[in-house]
Amino acid sequence: MADFSDAMNITASGMKAQAARLRHVSENIANADTPGYRRKTVSFEAEMQAGRTTGLVETGRVRLDQTDLGEIYDPSHPLADANGMYQGSNVNLLIEIADAREAQRSYEANLKLFDQVRQMSTSLTDLLRK
Template sequence: MTDFSDAMSVATSGMKAQANRLRHVSENIANTDTPGYQRKTIAFQEMVENGRRSGAVETGRMRLDQTELTRIYDPANPLADETGHYDGSNVNLLIEIADAREAQRSYEANLKMFDQVRQMSSALMDLLRR
């Protein structure tokens, strides 16, 4: 049964990591028009337990995208400098939507894996009861 629980923990870690990724993507989309906002990114890393690789993943540290902020010309804005420009955000909605879709599909794939393992475990228990 340990193989089943290992597979379930790998699928669960994948769902948690993708949910965390989707949270950051949502924050980026919500702050698209916030002046000076820098896009947040996260990376995944494999979990190591007792010195061995487990196959499970976790999110690493959140990082700020170092892409240059867009310069917006609006002399009426209170944030504008003497040239009439201010710093916008570096969020690209197209990239964020693509990231959200990828995170959603990865989450669904992990959920299907979890469900398959659960069904296999249930079928094995039924066989053992006979």
């Protein structure tokens, strides 16, 4: 039964990590038109315990994408310089949508695995009762 518990913990940690990733993707999409906004990225790391990996996943530090900010020409914008240019964001909506889909699919895969383990655990418990 401990193996079932471990498997459920691992899939739950994967769902938690993908939910965090999706939250950052949502923030990026919401701020795509915010001047000076830098895209946020999150990495995943294997959880270690006594020098060995546990199979659990945790999110690493949130990092800001250091690619150049887009230059936008709009002389009427309050942030525009003498040439009428200001810095936009470095968010690419196509990349964000692809990241959101990948996070969603990974979350769903972990959820299916969680459900499978739960069903197997229930079936084993039912067999042991007979």
